[in-house]
Amino acid sequence: MTRMTGARYIAETLKGYGVTHVFYVEAILRRTMVEMEKLGIKRVLTHSEKAAAYMADGYARASNRPGVCMAQSVGAANLAAGLQDAFLGHSPILAFTGRKPPLYQYRNAYQEILHNTMFEAVTKYNVEVDDIKQLPHLLLQAFREATTGTPAPVHLDFLGYEGDLTDLAEAELDVVVEHRYRSCPPHRPVPEEDAIEAAKEMILEAERPVIVVGRGAIVSGAKEEVRTLAEGLSIPVVSSMDGKGAIPDDHPLYIGPVGTYCVPCANRIVSEADLVFFIGCGAGDQVTKNWTLPPIGTKVVQLDINPSETGRNYPGTTPLVGDAKTTLNRIIGTIQTDKKKSGWSERARDLRKQYELAVEPQYNSDAVPIRPERLCREISHALPDDAVVLSDTGYSAIWAGSLIRITSPDQLFLRASGSLGWAFPAGIGAKCALPGRPVVCFSGDGAFWYHLQEIETAVRWDIPTVTVINNNSILGQCQIGIRRSYGDDRGRETDQYRFLDTNFAKLAEDMGALGIRVKKPDEVGNAIRLALESNRPAVVDVVTEPESFPILT
Ligand SMILES: Cc1ncc(C[n+]2csc(CCOP(=O)(O)OP(=O)(O)O)c2C)c(N)n1
Numbered sequence: 001m002t003r004m005t006g007a008r009y010i011a012e013t014l015k016g017y018g019v020t021h022v023f024y025v026e027a028i029l030r031r032t033m034v035e036m037e038k039l040g041i042k043r044v045l046t047h048s049e050k051a052a053a054y055m056a057d058g059y060a061r062a063s064n065r066p067g068v069c070m071a072q073s074v075g076a077a078n079l080a081a082g083l084q085d086a087f088l089g090h091s092p093i094l095a096f097t098g099r100k101p102p103l104y105q106y107r108n109a110y111q112e113i114l115h116n117t118m119f120e121a122v123t124k125y126n127v128e129v130d131d132i133k134q135l136p137h138l139l140l141q142a143f144r145e146a147t148t149g150t151p152a153p154v155h156l157d158f159l160g161y162e163g164d165l166t167d168l169a170e171a172e173l174d175v176v177v178e179h180r181y182r183s184c185p186p187h188r189p190v191p192e193e194d195a196i197e198a199a200k201e202m203i204l205e206a207e208r209p210v211i212v213v214g215r216g217a218i219v220s221g222a223k224e225e226v227r228t229l230a231e232g233l234s235i236p237v238v239s240s241m242d243g244k245g246a247i248p249d250d251h252p253l254y255i256g257p258v259g260t261y262c263v264p265c266a267n268r269i270v271s272e273a274d275l276v277f278f279i280g281c282g283a284g285d286q287v288t289k290n291w292t293l294p295p296i297g298t299k300v301v302q303l304d305i306n307p308s309e310t311g312r313n314y315p316g317t318t319p320l321v322g323d324a325k326t327t328l329n330r331i332i333g334t335i336q337t338d339k340k341k342s343g344w345s346e347r348a349r350d351l352r353k354q355y356e357l358a359v360e361p362q363y364n365s366d367a368v369p370i371r372p373e374r375l376c377r378e379i380s381h382a383l384p385d386d387a388v389v390l391s392d393t394g395y396s397a398i399w400a401g402s403l404i405r406i407t408s409p410d411q412l413f414l415r416a417s418g419s420l421g422w423a424f425p426a427g428i429g430a431k432c433a434l435p436g437r438p439v440v441c442f443s444g445d446g447a448f449w450y451h452l453q454e455i456e457t458a459v460r461w462d463i464p465t466v467t468v469i470n471n472n473s474i475l476g477q478c479q480i481g482i483r484r485s486y487g488d489d490r491g492r493e494t495d496q497y498r499f500l501d502t503n504f505a506k507l508a509e510d511m512g513a514l515g516i517r518v519k520k521p522d523e524v525g526n527a528i529r530l531a532l533e534s535n536r537p538a539v540v541d542v543v544t545e546p547e548s549f550p551i552l553t
Pocket residue numbers: 393394395396418419420443444445446447448470472474475476477478
């Protein structure tokens with residue numbers, strides 16, 4: 001035991017767990033910040049707590065290592081709001097806040113509302129640290145909770161408006177690092193043998209099985225196992241948006257993302273399946289198109305590390321509770337591969353071909369303003385083999401999910417779990433976690449407006465990401481719904497979705513980044529390549545056609 005301050009204990013523990021960056025808004029754990037500097041942990045001061053949470057989220061999703069974000073008392077509400085996407089996206093994050101001491105509580109204290117209720121909905125472990133001697137328990141438990149089972153954000157609320165009553169205090173402490181919980185997955189459980197046998201039998205008996213692969217497979221490192229199983233039996237594979245890239249986009253068995261954000265051929269093939277095998281993939285409304293794909297009653301096998309997920313949405317599901325990689329290896333090692341589903345996978349391929357033909361005119365279009373489909377083609381061609389691609393939500397998610405090609409096993413695709421504005425700050429976090437890899441964000445202009453001030457943060461810290469903006473000067477995904485609500489009388493419908501034409505490249509230049517505005521399709525590829533080569537924070541602002549709608553049925 002050594003006598004030390006809470007500040008030193010926290011900083012050394014974070015260092016021991018491999019944390020390289022923290023993202024925050026002042027004023028929080030100031031003495032801890034000093035200790036972190038001594039240990040070489042970078043303290044990325046952001047322009048809002050929500051952006052700090054998104055950066056920690058991007059850091060965590062890109063690397064499977066816990067991301068850390070922090071805020072002081074009144075910033076806590078903003079930080080909690082920023083954790084929603086991380087919670088929905090199963091991202092391991094440690095969120096730290098400061099809280100005024102008990103004598104200030106429940107009596108109209110300046111800047112103070114109860115923190116724990118705000119964090120309850122967006123964390124799986126949400127505790128108050130009242131005494132420095134609790135640190136060894138609560139901080140280590142925070143890492144354990146964040147990384148085990150379904151990864152998720154956790155929250156520690158430190159005593160003191162800035163957490164100062166915790167980080168200034170002194171005690172006899174031992175810094176302990178449990179190396180297993182430095183990244184996900186810390187454990188690789190396997191299902192019971194009879195469950196594996198049951199699942200194998202169902203897969204072999206099925207005539208039209210489909211694999212729905214999710215991010216759980218990617219986090220588990222099971223890409224190769226998914227491909228081997230699919231190829232071994234010739235099973236078509238579709239994915240959730242988060243599972244995109246688990247199997248390359250150009251693989252003959254990959255049909256595309258399924259659900260409400262989809263390619264229609266993927267939906268079609270799941271609708272015709274007689275068995276659906278979810279691998280590391282929750283069966284929520286988006287991936288199942290409101291639980292119609294597959295229809296309730298279809299045979300389902302679900303492999304998930306969390307027993308609460310297997311069968312949550314499809315009663316009677318055959319559960320495989322375990323780690324995706326280890327479990328698939330057990331299956332692959334013993335399953336017969338002479339009963340290939342070749343005719344069925346042929347049909348899936350034909351459906352995919354039909355979709356590609358339907359989208360081809362726009363994918364190859366030379367039109368000005370640029371079609372988003374063509375923009376996706378240009379991004380796909382410019383992506384380095386080890387690129388990390390982050391997509392925002394709105395139509396961006398659908399364009400990116402369906403048309404940006406992730407073809408190398410070393411590329412990684414991440415997307416917002418629904419919060420507009422996520423991708424750009426998350427990309428900054430991803431680059432901090434994986435500094436050696438090119439990071440490319442795809443964002444609508446509506447999304448980019450949320451956190452464009454973080455360009456300054458990226459320049460200040462020299463974090464070179466490339467953000468490609470699909471700039472149609474509207475909230476594209478809202479357009480149709482708003483029109484529909486007007487009926488025949490269009491009124492001033494554009495009030496609800498149109499912005500002024502804004503040159504984001506110019507704004508980026510003003511903040512010290514590289515900015516390139518592109519108006520012609522054949523200039524997009526070069527602009528992205530230039531931005532990547534510049535090794536500076538860069539914005540490629542692409543002026544696109546607002547009347548563009550993805551093919552969803
Ligand atoms: C935080 C948040 N607020 C609102 C929405 C609702 N929403 C979904 S898509 C969208 C418009 C997206 O516009 P833009 O970013 O320009 O992308 P586009 O759809 O044009 O590609 C909105 C407002 C959301 N998803 N998240």
